[in-house]
Amino acid sequence: MDILLSGLLLGGTYALMAMGLNLQYGVARIMNLANGEMLVLGGLAAFWLFSAAAISPLLTNVIVAPLAFVGNWLVYRFLLLPLVRRAKTQGQLEVDSILATFGMSFVLVGVMVSIHGEYFTYSFLADPFTLLGKTVALNRLVAFVGACAIGGALYYWLNRTYSGTAVRAVSVSTEAAGLVGINVDRVSALAFAIGGAVTAVGGSLISTFITLDASIGVIFTMKALIILIMGGVGDIRGAIIAALILGLVETAVATVIDPGLTLVAAYAIFLCVLLFRPQGLFGRKTT
Template sequence: MLLSTLVFGVVLGGTYALVALGLTIQYGVARIMNLSFGEVVMFGAFATFVLFTGASLSPVLGLFVVVPLAFAISWILYTVLMRPLVKRARHPERVEIDSILVTFGLLFLFQGLFTQAFGSGYTGYGWLQAPVEILGARVASGRVLGLGLACLIGLGLWAATTRTRWGLTMRAVATRPAFAALVGIDENRVARQAFALGGAIAGAGGAILSMYQPVTPIDGGFLTMKALVIVIMGGIGNMGGALAAGLIIGIVEALVSYAVDPGLTLAATYAIFLAVLLWRPKGLFA
């Protein structure tokens, strides 16, 4: 049982890490603290559900619909809501406060819409539940596939940011936004792209999550908080750090839920977060 708990934790942690990557790109490059980030994850989960039950589209193929949609939604959110805040702000700190307030409002708007459409109970679908055996533990194949997809997307993202010119411009804006113009980079354009990309990753994370567990409309807020904890634990903008922190949180949640009480998983997450803040406020790997 302990072993299968560990495997569960790694699967959960893989999704958390992916979702946190999206948040760290939005915050690190676009400098928007997006509290409605988890709602885009939920959008990914609900949209995958609708495509699966309504159009019997496989959740994996659904990714090709859900991810572009999440990208577009985030692109529009940045252009319509965030850009005016960035434009009018005299200091970068101002953007942070304003964007927190606006996205906090958005969180409730999205939550309301989801509840209206899907009800406040669990929404899910049965898919790939046949178990496979990993290291002696029996795990639903949907979970394994989810982990594989999260790894694949994360790997692609890592390759894109470290190996391509586009990734280099992202890193330039993330580290020294004020100097981007010197090399002909339009900071606003890159920020918008990063915000939309972060949203696309959130959508993918939601789709993957829905492949192995049902969701409720209020899960988005918790996911945002967990992603935030992971981003801060891993160090802001540190992709490897987010991966490690995501796995730690996933494994700890699975262990606590197995050995102590399922109701205490969130408490355990925050206990770790508190310890990290006290011991390593700049992240585990700073």
């Protein structure tokens, strides 16, 4: 029961970063391997403002989200769009964007190490809270509620609004979207920027209960990618379920066997997905 509860709470926050990556890869077609660093950057901002000015990490998000949005928009517009234009095929774009975002992730790690080389340790809402007769840390619950709120807003935006529909259209086919008068470049930049902002907010929420450090980003990138593939690219609902599964399995392995094996557990899930459902949990088989 304890495992179930904390696993679900952890999965909620994983869902947030996977949604961010989903927008970036599913719509903007950039396999963003600097996604984990964006998350850590959000965590660093939360840590920094909390220790320097005692600003609540929840309030920090009001600053983090717009900053991450603008930052990611600029990155897409000036660094990634040239690659999209240069690429002759989707495969070429994949190779180029993987290498470029690797570069960015290392640069970000380098910059963050020079800002703060140690662990981002701080204590925020680390009080016990009773839920369904079990005790959980309040910060985990708050992060989960925050993740649900953002996930819900994102789901509503994508499925019920005009601009969200345009984003989904681009994710289905860039060519067809262009033909019906959607500005593909602008929508892609928007999706990339929102994806980055969602990830950064996820990072500041996660940093309240997981101690991050400057170089841990790649682990989160890995997890987000596994969730993305398990849930199916471009499928928000699949990503949420996949994130909950990953959260549950990781928590179970960490409590029952060894905390050092969470990545191994993630890989085991990844392997099962690749062998049995490479099209994602809800994906249909492609011919």
